[in-house]
Amino acid sequence: xxxxxxxxxxxxxxxxxxxxxxxxxxxxxxxxxxxxxxxxxxxxxxxxxxxxxxxxxxxxxxxxxxxxxxxxxxxxxxxxxxxxxxxxxxxxxxxxxxxxxxxxxxxxxxxxxxxxxxxxxxxxxxxxxxxxxxxxxxxxxxxxxxxxxxxxxxxxxxxxxxxxxxxxxxxxxxxxxxxxxxxxxxxxxxxxxxxxxxxxxxxxxxxxxxxxxxxxxxxxxxxxxxxxxxxxxxxxxxxxxxxxxxxxxxxxxxxxxxxxxxxxxxxxxxxxxxxxxxxxxxxxxxxxxxxxxxxxxxxxxxxxxxxxxxxxxxxxxxxxxxxxxxxxxxxxxxxxxx
Amino acid sequence: xxxxxxxxxxxxxxxxxxxxxxxxxxxxxxxxxxxxxxxxxxxxxxxxxxxxxxxxxxxxxxxxxxxxxxxxxxxxxxxxxxxxxxxxxxxxxxxxxxxxxxxxxxxxxxxxxxxxxxxxxxxxxxxxxxxxxxxxxxxxxxxxxxxxxxxxxxxxxxxxxxxxxxxxxxxxxxxxxxxxxxxxxxxxxxxxxxxxxxxxxxxxxxxxxxxxxxxxxxxxxxxxxxxxxxxxxxxxxxxxxxxxxxxxxxxxxxxxxxxxxxxxxxxxxxxxxxxxxxxxxxxxxxxxxxxxxxxxxxxxxxxxxxxxxxxxxxxxxxxx
Ligand SMILES: Nc1ncnc2c1ncn2[C@@H]1O[C@H](COP(=O)(O)OP(=O)(O)O)[C@@H](O)[C@H]1O
Ligand code: SF4
Ligand SMILES: [Mg+2]
Numbered sequence: 001x002x003x004x005x006x007x008x009x010x011x012x013x014x015x016x017x018x019x020x021x022x023x024x025x026x027x028x029x030x031x032x033x034x035x036x037x038x039x040x041x042x043x044x045x046x047x048x049x050x051x052x053x054x055x056x057x058x059x060x061x062x063x064x065x066x067x068x069x070x071x072x073x074x075x076x077x078x079x080x081x082x083x084x085x086x087x088x089x090x091x092x093x094x095x096x097x098x099x100x101x102x103x104x105x106x107x108x109x110x111x112x113x114x115x116x117x118x119x120x121x122x123x124x125x126x127x128x129x130x131x132x133x134x135x136x137x138x139x140x141x142x143x144x145x146x147x148x149x150x151x152x153x154x155x156x157x158x159x160x161x162x163x164x165x166x167x168x169x170x171x172x173x174x175x176x177x178x179x180x181x182x183x184x185x186x187x188x189x190x191x192x193x194x195x196x197x198x199x200x201x202x203x204x205x206x207x208x209x210x211x212x213x214x215x216x217x218x219x220x221x222x223x224x225x226x227x228x229x230x231x232x233x234x235x236x237x238x239x240x241x242x243x244x245x246x247x248x249x250x251x252x253x254x255x256x257x258x259x260x261x262x263x264x265x266x267x268x269x270x271x272x273x274x275x276x277x278x279x280x281x282x283x284x285x286x287x288x289x290x291x292x293x294x295x296x297x298x299x300x301x302x303x304x305x306x307x308x309x310x311x312x313x314x315x316x317x318x319x320x321x322x323x324x325x326x327x328x329x330x331x332x333x334x335x336x337x338x
Numbered sequence: 339x340x341x342x343x344x345x346x347x348x349x350x351x352x353x354x355x356x357x358x359x360x361x362x363x364x365x366x367x368x369x370x371x372x373x374x375x376x377x378x379x380x381x382x383x384x385x386x387x388x389x390x391x392x393x394x395x396x397x398x399x400x401x402x403x404x405x406x407x408x409x410x411x412x413x414x415x416x417x418x419x420x421x422x423x424x425x426x427x428x429x430x431x432x433x434x435x436x437x438x439x440x441x442x443x444x445x446x447x448x449x450x451x452x453x454x455x456x457x458x459x460x461x462x463x464x465x466x467x468x469x470x471x472x473x474x475x476x477x478x479x480x481x482x483x484x485x486x487x488x489x490x491x492x493x494x495x496x497x498x499x500x501x502x503x504x505x506x507x508x509x510x511x512x513x514x515x516x517x518x519x520x521x522x523x524x525x526x527x528x529x530x531x532x533x534x535x536x537x538x539x540x541x542x543x544x545x546x547x548x549x550x551x552x553x554x555x556x557x558x559x560x561x562x563x564x565x566x567x568x569x570x571x572x573x574x575x576x577x578x579x580x581x582x583x584x585x586x587x588x589x590x591x592x593x594x595x596x597x598x599x600x601x602x603x604x605x606x607x608x609x610x611x612x613x614x615x616x617x618x619x620x621x622x623x624x625x626x627x628x629x630x631x632x633x634x635x636x637x638x639x640x641x642x643x644x645x646x647x648x649x650x651x652x653x654x655x656x657x658x
């Protein structure tokens with residue numbers, strides 16, 4: 001049995017918008033094991049970052065309910081002083097936009113060094129420097145001694161993201177959260193950064209939460225996948241299961257919206273529309289129902305919950321059993337006629 | 339940095355030239371001259387005309403300008419009609435007075451504004467913040483000369499805590515400790531009056547910078563490293579927020595000059611501002627041009643200083 005590193009139980013993260021709390025993460029339950037990559041996928045605005053920030057305790061004005069157990073200890077709503085002992089040491093985070101993630105007035109070396117200093121002040125300045133230079137080397141930055149002295153604006157986006165990664169892994173955290181680490185980068189740089197994360201993963205055996213909407217990345221890196229829609233998990237399973245037999249219509253739509261391995265586009269319908277804004281989310285009934293209006297009202301469940309359909313494979317709602325995309329329906333009718 | 343500073347200084351030269359022409363022409367356009375009011379009406383108007391011609395009053399303006407600027411660059415601003423002595427001599431003591439007044443005002447302004455701005459920004463939208471902002475807006479809305487008069491009346495006349503005019507107690511030996519303390523004592527009330535009013539833009543600016551910087555991604559990065567809130571403020575937020583304040587410094591000097599003209603007159607403080615107003619009313623033409631030019635030069639220098647400070651603290655500028 002895999003050792004549990006992070007257990008999120010019924011997590012609800014709400015933001016106050018005009019005197020009312022709206023949940024951006026709603027009743028999320030997830031586990032990350034040691035030495036495992038859990039991918040979280042979902043469209044923009046579905047609450048992936050809100051979830052990641054909740055784990056790291058980075059929200060400043062949010063209401064957090066539920067439990068976040070890190071190695072068995074609940075870190076949801078603990079005092080910042082306690083969290084600061086874990087952040088940067090036991091858990092690290094890679095942010096989405098390397099152009100803004102670094103302090104423009106601080107030398108690269110000092111920014112990475114800060115992560116070391118905060119958790120180990122026994123090192124001398126030169127020892128720390130040596131560690132930072134090694135880290136820079138480890139994340140593939142050429143001329144690390146020179147880059148140590150540079151400022152963020154002197155580096156390219158890809159190089160800056162390497163610096164962000166070096167900062168996150170400075171203390172070899174057991175849990176690494178990467179929030180769309182390549183989205184802001186050029187395509188050619190993206191694969192380099194992913195290769196880097198993959199190498200690091202192999203050598204640190206940490207648990208990784210990888211947020212992405214690139215299914216190519218999921219296929220390459222993930223052990224398990226959680227699909228999020230409007231703040232909720234709609235399907236969780238291991239990566240093979242989700243690629244081979246996705247069940248929830250949202251998962252199916254998502255996984256079909258990229259060209260498949262043979263380069264041919266699947267015929268299946270890609271679900272139109274976007275995730276509604278927080279204030280406009282339907283708070284009763286199924287949140288996803290409005291996105292598939294061709295389905296008969298009667299087919300929807302009142303409050304769809306996650307069901308375990310196979311060990312480790314959870315799907316929200318039961319109606320995947322009778323759900324059909326319009327194309328599938330047409331095909332059947334077509335067969336029926338002939 | 340030296341290259342940057344040098345280039346920046348080169349830009350200053352044409353600025354100063356334009357400024358001097360502008361001041362000269364404006365002064366020429368002032369109605370009347372020193373002779374029209376000051377001279378014994380019994381003197382024959384033809385004689386006055388003669389003096390005017392003698393002084394080059396009717397020469398083309400650029401010739402007059404050339405002879406004036408020629409003197410200025412060698413430190414000769416001509417003679418004052420009123421004092422019957424070289425302008426340079428009149429100005430030298432006044433400049434020192436104004437310099438100290440401005441310096442103390444600036445220091446007081448930042449001493450008051452920076453802690454308030456930081457508190458206001460860090461605890462934004464709390465009661466503390468609202469009180470500080472309230473004070474700032476009050477400062478913004480209060481006319482300086484009225485406030486200064488109130489201060490003078492209350493602390494100078496009513497309570498008698500501060501001297502009500504002059505820059506030093508007469509009879510003290512320059513260079514002694516008592517002399518120095520007396521100077522400081524004389525400029526404290528005017529400086530404080532000006533500082534209390536002048537803080538508003540630094541406070542509000544700093545507050546908004548901090549509120550802005552707080553939401554920057556690099557603050558999250560620092561937080562994710564495990565940095566405490568205090569450390570995040572000291573290492574990350576403050577440095578980034580104080581940067582624009584440094585840029586504001588030159589403008590602050592310009593405001594200060596404007597303010598000192600009121601303040602020095604109200605407090606009877608013998609500085610450049612007081613001299614300017616007196617000289618304008620008396621049409622002491624060479625003193626007016628000299629003081630205005632020096633004020634202008636101080637503003638330009640302030641802007642230069644801001645840019646250099648900025649280039650020292652901001653690596654993004656340093657490189658260019
Ligand atoms: N601090 C916040 N205050 C209010 N609403 C927020 C805040 N952060 C995120 N949201 C909202 O929560 C929802 C989820 O956002 P986010 O987690 O950033 O999505 P994702 O990372 O999946 O793109 C969005 O509707 C977003 O507008
Ligand atoms: S109720 Fe079930 S089938 Fe209907 S939209 Fe929701 S999850 Fe899909
Ligand atoms: Mg996001």
